Amino acid sequence: MRSYLEFEKPLAELEAKIAELKQLAADGNADMADELTRLENKAAQQLQSTYAKLSAWQKTQVARHQERPHFAEYVAGLIQDYTPLCGDRAFADDAAIQGGLGRFRGRAVMVMGHEKGRGTEGRVKHNFGMAKPEGYRKAIRLMRLAERFRLPVITLVDTSGAYPGVAAEERGQAEAIARAIDCCLDIRVPLVAAIVGEGGSGGAVALAAANKVLMFEHAVYSVISPEGCAAILWNAGDKAQDAAEALKLTAADLHKLKVVDEIVPEPVGGAHRDPNGAIKSLGDALEIQLRGLQGQEPGALREARRRKFLDIGSVGL
Missing domain, CATH: 4.10.860 (DNA Excision Repair, Uvrb; Chain A)
Structure with missing residues (x-):
């Protein structure tokens, strides 16, 4: 139903x-x-x-829709011969960030992303897509492995943010996120990220500091959730709609601000109405972007990625 x-x-x-x-x-x-x-x-x-x-708040609701495709569905629809890789080789395996090796339309790739889970049991298992430090350290390990074997990296972002629990902070959550962002900016292979649902705060940026950042038409991407912003600015939960507008979190806003490079169209009514159509649409966009990065020198890839993020928000004097 x-x-x-x-x-x-x-x-x-x-x-x-x-x-x-x-x-x-x-x-x-x-x-x-x-x-x-x-x-x-x-x-x-x-x-x-x-x-x-749709308003910014309505797009936020669509981005969070429980029937939107998740990481597992994207892998099943786009990646052949997928082999999951687990653990950060230091503490544990984090189920909120999944990743592994596979073939994307004939090309060997490393793919990773957030998994929110289905149903109550699945969401608890995957911690609602909110990764702990070991999740970001696993992502670093996989990105370095891809660099070693000269494989392009694809990341799929869908999280409300990194897990804010005490245990995560004790294990160095902020440091893990910072190192993941640093790794994204440092690796010498093509890196393409896609915001496929909700992109929240540093927990999203940690996988999205890429050469090319794609974003689904009805996805959202912001430094904080509308509810969190409303609580801080107005101390009122009913101001979330106003916060959503002020945050400029829609794909159209972010493309205009040059935070994302391409808006990927969704089926009419959102990705949750036609998951297969949405998955194909994303696959086509990823293929074009990877083809454009193919053949570029490793140093040039890294320099262009760094320059891209340094230029965001810059104002000429």
Whole structure:
């Protein structure tokens, strides 16, 4: 059963009516055909118009939708011969960040990303996609392994942020994130990142300091969640919508600010309505970006990546 967001309620009622008419038609009531066609056309138009004018807060809700594709689905749809690699070789294996070797459309790659998990048990297992220090240290290990074997790196970002627990802080959360960002900026192989859902704070940047940063049309990417921003600025949870607008966290805003390089279109109604279509769309965009980076000198790749991030937000005098 499809899960609807708050702003989709009118559409939910319409699609419920369509489902009811389809059941009647299946029971042999042929008089329903014309009405069914009319309602299906109306629903399609309403879906398109609704998603063409989403606010920043509504896009945040879409980015967090529980039915959006996760890392496991992207790997299944895009990576052949995937071999997961586990552990940071220091403390433990973190389930919030997954990664391994595989082939992306014929090319050997290292792929890694956040996994939020499905259902209560899965989300607890993967800690809702919030990585601990060992997750970022695992990411560093995999990036260095890719560099050693001259493999391009693909990262898929989908996290509300790094895990803020006491134990994570005791094990050096800030240092692990900083070293992961440093590793992203230092490796001498192509690195392409994609914001596929929610990109939150340093926990996202740690995997996204890439040569090219892609972002799904309805994904969000910000230094803090709208709820966190509202709590700090106004001490009021009901200001999250205002915070979302102020944060400029949408793909259109970030592309304009040159924080992301490409906006990847989603199927009408968001990636959660057509996961396979969204996965293919992302795969096509990744292939183009990797092809553009292929053949560049290792030093040039690193220098261009560093320059890209130094230039963000710079103002000419």
